Amino acid sequence: MARTRRPLIAGNWKMNGLKADALALASGIADGVRQTGWTDREVLICPPATLVMAVAEAVKGSGVLVGGQNCHAKPSGAHTGDIAAEMLRDCGAACVIVGHSERRTDCGETDADVRAKAEAACRAGLLPIVCIGETLAEQEAGMTFSVLANQLKGSVPAGATAAKLVVAYEPVWAIGTGKTPTIAEVAAAHAHIRKVLDGLMPDAAGVRLLYGGSVKASNAAELLAAGDVDGALVGGASLKVDEFLAIAKAV
Numbered sequence: 001m002a003r004t005r006r007p008l009i010a011g012n013w014k015m016n017g018l019k020a021d022a023l024a025l026a027s028g029i030a031d032g033v034r035q036t037g038w039t040d041r042e043v044l045i046c047p048p049a050t051l052v053m054a055v056a057e058a059v060k061g062s063g064v065l066v067g068g069q070n071c072h073a074k075p076s077g078a079h080t081g082d083i084a085a086e087m088l089r090d091c092g093a094a095c096v097i098v099g100h101s102e103r104r105t106d107c108g109e110t111d112a113d114v115r116a117k118a119e120a121a122c123r124a125g126l127l128p129i130v131c132i133g134e135t136l137a138e139q140e141a142g143m144t145f146s147v148l149a150n151q152l153k154g155s156v157p158a159g160a161t162a163a164k165l166v167v168a169y170e171p172v173w174a175i176g177t178g179k180t181p182t183i184a185e186v187a188a189a190h191a192h193i194r195k196v197l198d199g200l201m202p203d204a205a206g207v208r209l210l211y212g213g214s215v216k217a218s219n220a221a222e223l224l225a226a227g228d229v230d231g232a233l234v235g236g237a238s239l240k241v242d243e244f245l246a247i248a249k250a251v
């Protein structure tokens with residue numbers, strides 16, 4: 001059956017990559033995508049902020065999209081060390097990840113912060129990828145669905161529409177651990193997310209929902225085939241050309 005939502009395979013490089021290796025990685029991915037001529041899926045790479053401009057240049061014309069990993073809510077001002085969504089856009093980015101659990105933990109980002117960042121992304125013409133997910137303790141306490149609902153209600157931008165929102169479900173306990181939920185659990189979480197979104201926006205059926213957390217070439221096909229999964233947000237496995245392209249092929 002044809003998919004109604006265009007799958008998105010996104011690589012989050014996190015705090016990895018010096019210029020030479022990062023450009024080789026970006027060029028390798030761009031070459032691979034160029035050879036396939038894919039029009040039925042989107043491939044996105046999100047390098048560290050220092051490399052957004054160079055990576056955008058390196059993948060130009062390949063169809064590969066480039067994104068940031070965070071942005072400030074304001075367009076400019078006295079915010080030392082921060083980067084505005086407009087600046088990412090100016091460097092060639094098309095998307096930005098907001099509310100990743102590592103930022104929620106490391107930087108104390110709240111749902112309200114994440115919403116403000118997602119709204120900033122939309123203001124700047126970037127597609128926000130809003131990350132949500134439960135911790136291990138929350139999962140063990142049977143709170144997964146309520147945590148996801150609260151995060152969505154708190155962090156989805158006001159007036160969101162499907163064309164201007166991607167949601168990534170990343171169970172915190174699955175990130176970088178090699179552990180993943182069962183396929184049934186992924187499908188149930190994604191169905192729940194779509195149901196919650198349905199109460200928050202007019203066209204929730206069109207929103208792309210990505211799964212993230214220990215996605216690799218060997219498990220991508222079954223995770224991507226799960227109900228309501230429209231792509232993946234990939235960490236460690238996005239740092240190897242062949243592994244990342246294999247995940248994109250698995251759609």
Ligand SMILES: O=C(CO)COP(=O)(O)O
Pocket residue numbers: 012100170174175176177178212213214215233234235236237
């Ligand atoms: O956090 C992630 C992507 O944003 C997932 O990381 P891993 O794929 O390394 O588990």
